Amino acid sequence: MFEIRLSGENLSTLLVLPPSDTNDDIHVILSSNGTGKIVSSLWTSIFTDGRVRCLSLINLQLYQSDARIIAEYLREQNSLIELTLDAVLQSVFSFDHILNEGLQKNKSIQKLVLSNLDNVDAATIASLIQHNKMIRFLSLTHDNISPDGGAIIADALRSNSTLISLDLSHNRIGEKGKMEFTNILQSRHPSLTQIHLDNNVHDENQSIIDQCSDPMLPSERESMIIETKLTITNENSTEIKSKWQFLSTILVTFLFFLWGIPNQLNDVLIRQFSKAFVLSRFEAGLVQSAFYIGYFTWALPAAYVIRRWGYKTGILLGLGLFGTGACLFWPAALIGQYTPFLISLFVIATGLGFLETAANPFIANAAGPAHSSEKRLNIAQAFNPLGAITGALIGTLFIFSGIELTDQQVKQLQMNKTYDAYLKQETLRVVKPYVILACVTFFWAILIALVPFPSNTKTTKERKNESSTLCRPLFLVSIVAQFAYVGAQVGTWSYFIQYAQDYVKVEEKLAGYLLTGTLVMFALGRLISALLMHFGFSPAILLALFSMINVLLIAITILVPNIIGFGALFFTSFFMSLMFPTIFALGIKGMNGQTAKLAGCLLVMSIIGGAVLTPLMGLIASKTECLYLAYTVPGGAYLFIGIYALLAYVLTTESELSS
Structure with a gap:
């Protein structure tokens, strides 16, 4: 970290910072004899440079104008992570203004040191502890805090769940x-692990001091202080953190099930909207377009939110958007037009983008040790196909009416002027499932809001290594592999029913049940692959094996377009099941918490593969008039994933040996 010191008359000059191409963090230290006046431009240069991470103000005179400027910047800026005020001379107004108007609303500072201050008001400190949710380390030494002041601060700690020390x-x-x-620590505080109380005056000594009629010199006063080293440690902190981590992991794991429901409902909506709004295949396909665009466009903003405010904030925001989008189905149905539904789906996908960007790296990196990240993520992802199955059943039972009108029946309803009423009823059938889904989503958001999540602090070293980490070959190839996988999965399922109808000659309803069956195979594959990893099988080797098996199955699907080919296609879901979580975990393996959040965002953005490869399959099918030839696209994708898996195995093995 680059350190800059200014003192005395230099405080009235403009601060010269290192060139902008220097990425080192900066620690600015301002000190004087207590009389120097600081020009406002100096504050501006400090607070507007994002590289300034630490600021120390030592033996300064802060005026009200300084306090207002500092408070304003503390409210707005988000790069400062450490602030020290040591022996700073200031009025009560200045101190309270900095704490109440600045620090209480600050969203970045994690370490705050207030030392040797004359105007420390315990009530103001208590208010800061209650309202600021970012500070992890708070130091209040040599501040003449009384027993009553200590009691006020202790009481405030009961409503704080982020302070560690x-x-x-x-x-x-x-x-x-x-x-x-x-008592605070014995009451199982959710975050606080230790409190230092070194060299505090005991009550009886304080009463002696207060009873003295003559003023005491500082040296005499210090002689009455009993020198002690006292640190109160929360012995239950590890156990408590472990319990909170377990509970937060359970809550996040359920999200994989939850977002599987709307993903699979899209296939139902395509059919339902085609009927309710009399759409072409292209127009109905905009359901998937709205969904994938929502994922793609909001993954980066999601990563910023998660890196800035943490996994929990990203998840809560995602659930809020998810629930809001689901609720919008109600007014969309009342409006009775297709476009409002697409907007609702876009909002839902935006929320799911936040959820996937947060949940996947949380399970892989924050929920346990790095060596078992692939296994954890596969277990969590095993709940996703269960959600997909649930979504398919919800759509079949509660959205599909079972009424399929022939052209003659449509004409008859139009003649009777009841056709519009029929279409309206078909449209309204989508409302109830989505409103219930919204209620479940909001309820789960409340549960997550009440549970503390593991915090990840970004260090200087981590930030320096971030660019090189994201540019490593394995991660870059992981993005392409994930793009290929999502495209293969969506394309395989999108044309599954059509393949069954064209080459096995089954009815649409039976083909729908067979689609549900292949989703069951998908869920079973997730569980079995997670079990195999639990017993020591290499995730990369399993990925390579399953990919090559799918290449073989797709070859059968193409070369034997009948019931045998359909059977091969049916079982591809089993072997594709481990691909998304394993590629994700291999891609971010070894990354620190903050870098993993950005990496997770880029991997989630690769879901756009579903919007690219699926239309490509449709184009091939249209041009050749042979649907089975379209499956060369997922076949090529699985081949690429197999090669990627072997590369990942070699690189991760070398990395483990070198470490």
Whole structure:
């Protein structure tokens, strides 16, 4: 970290920072004899440079104008992670203004040091502890905090769930304060692990000091301080964190099931909207387009939110958007037009983009050790096909009416002027399932909001290595492999029913049940692959094996377009099941928490493959008038994934040996 010190008369000059091409973090230290006046341009240069990560103000005189400027920048800027105020001379107004108007609303500072200050108001500190949810380490040393002040601060800690360490050394808290803070930790505080109370005046000594009629010199006062080293440690913190981590992992794992429902409902909506709005295949296919565009366009903003505010915020925002989009089906149905439904689907997909960008790296990186990331993610992803099956059943039972009108019946309804009423009823059938889904989504958001999540702090070293990590060959190829997989999966299922009708001559309803059956195979494959990984099978080797088996099955699908080819196509779902989570986990393997969030975003963006390869399959089928030839596209995708898996095995093995 690059350190810049300014003192004395230099405080009235413009701060010269290193060139903009220097990416090193900067620590600015301002100090004087307490009389130097700081020009406003100096504050501007400090707070507007994103490289300034630490700011220390030592023995300065802060005026009200300084306090207003500092508070304003603290409300707005988001790069500063550490702030120190040591022996700063300021009025009560200035101190309260910085804390109440600045630090309480700050979203970036994680370490705050307030030391040797004359105007520390315990109530103001307590308010800061209650309202700021970013500070992890708080130091209040040599601040003359009394036992009553300590009690106020202790009470505020009960409503804080983010502070990890508190230092109250060299104050006047005494035995009363010790008991207060001991009770805090014994009550199983969700985040606080230790409180330092070194060299605090005991109550009895304080009473002696207060009873002295003559003023005491500082040296005499210090002689009455009992020198002690006292750190209260939360012995239950590890156990508590483990429980919260387990609970948060369970809540996030359910999300994989939850977002599988709307994904699979899209196939139902395509058919339902085709009937309700009398759409062409292209127009009905815009359902998938709206969905994938929502995923693609909002993955990067999702990554920014998650990196800036953490997994939990990203998940809550995703659930909020998901639920809102589902609720919008109601007014869309009342309007009775197709476009509002597409907007609703876009909003849902936006929420799902946030969820996938947060949940996948959370399970892989934050929910346990790195060596078992692939296994954890495969277990979590095993719930996704269960959601897909649920979505297919919901659509079949509650959205499809079972009424298929012939052209003659349509003409008859039109003559009777009841056709519009029929279309309206078909449109309204989509409302109830989505409103119920929205209620479940909002309920789950409330549960997640109540549970503390593991926090990830980005270090300087991590930021420096981020660019090189994201440019490593394995990760870049993982993006392409994920693009190929999603395209293969969506394309395979999109034309599954049509293949069954064309080459096996089954009815549409039976073909729909067979699609549900292949989804069951998909779920079974997820569970079995996770079990195999649990017993020590290499995820990369399994991925390579399953990919090559799918290449063989697709070859049969193409070369033998009958019931045998359909059977081969049916079983491809089993072997594609482990691909998404395994590619995802291999791609971000070894990345730190913050880099993994951005990497996860890029991998989620690759879901756009479903919107690229599926139309390509349709184009091939249209040009050749042979649907089975379209399956050369997923066949090629599986071949690429197999090669990728072998590459991943070689690179990860070399990495493990070198480490």
